[in-house]
Amino acid sequence: MAAAEMSFLHGQLRERKQRLESVINATPDDASLQALLHEVDSALDRFTTGTYGLCDSCHEAIEKDRLLADPLIRYCLDHLSKHERAALQRDLDLASELQRKLLPPRDLKVDAWETNYHYAPLGAVSGDYCDLYPAKEQLYFMLGDVAGKGVAASMRMTQLHALFRSLIGMGLPLAQIVETINGFFCESGLSGQYATLVCGCAQAGGEVELFNAGHLPVIAVQKGKTQLLESTGFPVGMFRDASFTPVRVQLGDDDMLFLFTDGVSEAEGGNGEYGVDRIVNLLCEKTPCCAGDAVSACLEDLRAFAGSQPGMDDVTLLAIRHAGRDREQGSVDRGQ
Numbered sequence: 001m002a003a004a005e006m007s008f009l010h011g012q013l014r015e016r017k018q019r020l021e022s023v024i025n026a027t028p029d030d031a032s033l034q035a036l037l038h039e040v041d042s043a044l045d046r047f048t049t050g051t052y053g054l055c056d057s058c059h060e061a062i063e064k065d066r067l068l069a070d071p072l073i074r075y076c077l078d079h080l081s082k083h084e085r086a087a088l089q090r091d092l093d094l095a096s097e098l099q100r101k102l103l104p105p106r107d108l109k110v111d112a113w114e115t116n117y118h119y120a121p122l123g124a125v126s127g128d129y130c131d132l133y134p135a136k137e138q139l140y141f142m143l144g145d146v147a148g149k150g151v152a153a154s155m156r157m158t159q160l161h162a163l164f165r166s167l168i169g170m171g172l173p174l175a176q177i178v179e180t181i182n183g184f185f186c187e188s189g190l191s192g193q194y195a196t197l198v199c200g201c202a203q204a205g206g207e208v209e210l211f212n213a214g215h216l217p218v219i220a221v222q223k224g225k226t227q228l229l230e231s232t233g234f235p236v237g238m239f240r241d242a243s244f245t246p247v248r249v250q251l252g253d254d255d256m257l258f259l260f261t262d263g264v265s266e267a268e269g270g271n272g273e274y275g276v277d278r279i280v281n282l283l284c285e286k287t288p289c290c291a292g293d294a295v296s297a298c299l300e301d302l303r304a305f306a307g308s309q310p311g312m313d314d315v316t317l318l319a320i321r322h323a324g325r326d327r328e329q330g331s332v333d334r335g336q
């Protein structure tokens with residue numbers, strides 16, 4: 001584990017020790033607090049002897065995500081007791097359910113826009129972020145990927161969700177929202193825990209303003225032709241003073257934006273990586289008639305490409321189609 005993370009964990013343990021000691025002073029007879037203090041002291045001792053973060057059973061490094069979530073654990077996943085395993089599984093199931101509940105409706109329609117997405121975590125929880133948020137006549141869309149995997153990445157994902165929805169609700173311009181989130185991520189994160197991100201705002205007339213902060217290109221399909229909207233900035237959480245440049249596109253009726261995470265473009269098949277070009281070609285050839293078609297066509301092709309190769313990452317796809325105002329006049333249908 002990196003020195004900064006070890007020092008973070010050491011700080012966490014010292015803080016716990018202080019808090020426990022002050023509570024124990026007030027309630028000296030509480031045996032469970034004494035036991036907890038003993039555990040914290042023993043973890044601090046392991047720092048002194050250089051064995052902190054190593055499994056008591058096999059002496060291999062304990063999984064970093066788990067230590068960051070609970071600095072007191074002493075066993076790697078392979079050496080948990082049956083009881084500990086069951087408790088961990090219950091925790092993960094709850095976290096997974098909570099994360100699913102943060103997802104937007106599957107077939108959200110807002111004014112002239114219709115959308116569809118596919119969100120598939122590799123494990124119980126995901127560091128991928130996908131959200132759609134209608135505000136007045138606008139549709140905000142967000143897709144991101146937090147560096148790393150597992151519980152720590154999923155916690156960052158839930159932060160993104162809460163931050164975006166709060167900041168949009170305050171009526172801030174999109175540029176200011178991205179800058180605020182970048183600042184928050186820089187100040188509150190662990191080093192290296194940044195997120196690539198696309199966020200945009202679509203107007204009823206087809207105008208779209210979007211920011212691509214270090215993410216893969218967004219594919220704009222306009223009158224059967226495709227255009228790649230490449231990243232114009234660093235991922236959020238990487239540099240405090242980073243600036244973010246907007247990209248603007250005008251979509252006509254039936255035009256579409258297609259977004260994805262690297263679990264799609266970097267999926268491995270028998271012939272190397274799936275790749276962005278393959279998605280571009282697919283969208284040109286198939287000319288999907290709705291957002292749901294675009295998502296399922298890409299997913300089907302990805303599965304055919306990967307064959308029996310196991311997925312290595314979370315997979316998220318998002319399609320946003322300008323269905324045209326005449327046909328979808330003023331409708332806000334929140335799907336199921």
Ligand SMILES: [Zn+2]
Nearest residue numbers: 055058076079
């Ligand atoms: Zn072990």
